[in-house]
Amino acid sequence: MAEHKKNIAVMTSGGDSPGMNAVVRAVVRTAIYLGCNAYCVYEGYEGLVRGGKYIKQMGWEDVRGYLSEGGTLIGTARCMAFFEREGRLQAAKNMVLNGIDALIICGGDGSLTGADRFRSEWPSLLEELVSKGDLDQKQIEPYKHLNIVGLVGSIDNDLSGTDATIGAYSALSRICEMVDYIEATASSHSRAFVIEVMGRHCGWLALMAAVATGADFLFIPEKPREDNWKEEMCQVIKQHRNMGKRKTIVIIAEGALDKHGNKISPSMVKDLLADKEGLGLDTRITTLGHVQRGGSAVAYDRMLGTLQGVEAVKAVLEATPETETCFIAITENKITRKPLMAAVKETKEVAKLIEAQRFNEAMALRDTEFSDQYKSYAMSANTGFGGEVKVQENEVRV
Numbered sequence: 168m169a170e171h172k173k174n175i176a177v178m179t180s181g182g183d184s185p186g187m188n189a190v191v192r193a194v195v196r197t198a199i200y201l202g203c204n205a206y207c208v209y210e211g212y213e214g215l216v217r218g219g220k221y222i223k224q225m226g227w228e229d230v231r232g233y234l235s236e237g238g239t240l241i242g243t244a245r246c247m248a249f250f251e252r253e254g255r256l257q258a259a260k261n262m263v264l265n266g267i268d269a270l271i272i273c274g275g276d277g278s279l280t281g282a283d284r285f286r287s288e289w290p291s292l293l294e295e296l297v298s299k300g301d302l303d304q305k306q307i308e309p310y311k312h313l314n315i316v317g318l319v320g321s322i323d324n325d326l327s328g329t330d331a332t333i334g335a336y337s338a339l340s341r342i343c344e345m346v347d348y349i350e351a352t353a354s355s356h357s358r359a360f361v362i363e364v365m366g367r368h369c370g371w372l373a374l375m376a377a378v379a380t381g382a383d384f385l386f387i388p389e390k391p392r393e394d395n396w397k398e399e400m401c402q403v404i405k406q407h408r409n410m411g412k413r414k415t416i417v418i419i420a421e422g423a424l425d426k427h428g429n430k431i432s433p434s435m436v437k438d439l440l441a442d443k444e445g446l447g448l449d450t451r452i453t454t455l456g457h458v459q460r461g462g463s464a465v466a467y468d469r470m471l472g473t474l475q476g477v478e479a480v481k482a483v484l485e486a487t488p489e490t491e492t493c494f495i496a497i498t499e500n501k502i503t504r505k506p507l508m509a510a511v512k513e514t515k516e517v518a519k520l521i522e523a524q525r526f527n528e529a530m531a532l533r534d535t536e537f538s539d540q541y542k543s544y545a546m547s548a549n550t551g552f553g554g555e556v557k558v559q560e561n562e563v564r565v
């Protein structure tokens with residue numbers, strides 16, 4: 168008798184990110200290469216809940232050209248129904264009815280939290296479906312263990328345990344390009360620009376952008392400025408201007424806070440820079456918005472999506488009922504498998520610590536590179552550092 172071919176499905180969920188298409192292509196093709204059937208679940212968890220045409224078998228050619236396309240070609244969604252047990256019941260039923268043996272989910276921390284919840288509830292979801300008569304014992308028998316693997320697709324770079332999320336370097340590249348454009352006009356008019364970048368509660372994108380563009384000043388959620396931040400910012404910018412700089416760039420993460428947990432908005436910063444009694448700079452605000460998520464992926468994200476997609480298929484094929492659910496990470500340039508639950512828990516912990524204004528602990532929970540980058544930024548852009556890094560008076564400051 169021919170051996171049962173495994174059915175492996177891939178889905179993209181939450182905010183789209185450049186590189187998700189590389190993941191889908193790699194999963195589909197690796198699954199086929201390794202003798203499995205490949206499926207795509209369209210529109211994230213929404214497709215899993217709805218079933219039917221949203222779960223589609225894919226052929227090798229169906230993913231041709233995916234590497235150079237932006238967004239996610241199989242669609243994504245923020246699915247309210249999946250937050251409810253009823254929605255997850257429906258999703259479980261559709262998985263069994265379509266014979267899906269394993270599910271690879273590419274999304275941000277929200278999607279992976281949902282995946283973890285789905286996995287932990289799986290036995291009880293099947294039990295309930297049988298008790299309600301939606302499925303029978305024979306139908307659920309081959310699917311007793313939910314085989315799930317996560318891939319981190321998000322521009323925010325906010326998942327603990329991986330050096331880079333798929334999409335973060337594309338967004339960073341887009342931000343740099345935009346800041347370069349803005350700098351040309353800023354310099355021409357000798358203006359200041361306050362540039363808001365995405366990242367939700369995470370300052371990674373803003374920090375990397377500040378390092379890469381040499382921004383004059385930076386606001387991120389994990390490292391709020393001292394209470395005198397207004398004076399500090401004006402002093403640093405005045406110093407830069409005194410040294411002949413004709414443009415001022417302030418990068419502000421969308422989740423920026425002060426030490427007391429109050430939001431620091433781009434308009435607050437703009438008003439300070441423009442204040443006639445102070446710097447009196449002609450100041451504009453640019454909110455980069457979804458431009459950061461759009462467009463095709465940079466080479467790094469295409470590679471990351473492909474290498475991690477291949478690894479995800481290997482991981483589902485090697486998994487046994489005893490294997491802990493994993494996600495695929497990149498650590499010191501190596502593609503690795505790591506426990507999903509621990510990473511999701513630690514990621515949520517950072518957000519909670521920020522909310523509780525326990526900023527040092529939040530900073531410590533981000534990778535060590537985060538504080539290293541922050542220090543390097545402070546030293547190379549001379550934006551003041553709350554007394555932690557002293558720059559000598561006679562050092563060159565640009």
Ligand SMILES: Nc1ncnc2c1ncn2[C@@H]1O[C@H](COP(=O)(O)OP(=O)(O)O)[C@@H](O)[C@H]1O
Nearest residue numbers: 181182212245246249250274275276277278281
């Ligand atoms: N705690 C949760 N329980 C169940 N599903 C969740 C949970 N958190 C997120 N999800 C699912 O994942 C989807 C995407 O999450 P979201 O946080 O919006 O994006 P991202 O994955 O990019 O962080 C949600 O719309 C929901 O369907």
Ligand SMILES: O=P(O)(O)OC[C@H]1O[C@](O)(COP(=O)(O)O)[C@@H](O)[C@@H]1O
Nearest residue numbers: 181182275276321322323365366367
């Ligand atoms: O596209 P929306 O729904 O406005 O969401 C914006 C959010 O999505 C992101 O671009 C990506 O976040 P996720 O990866 O968590 O979805 C955030 O940086 C931003 O806060």
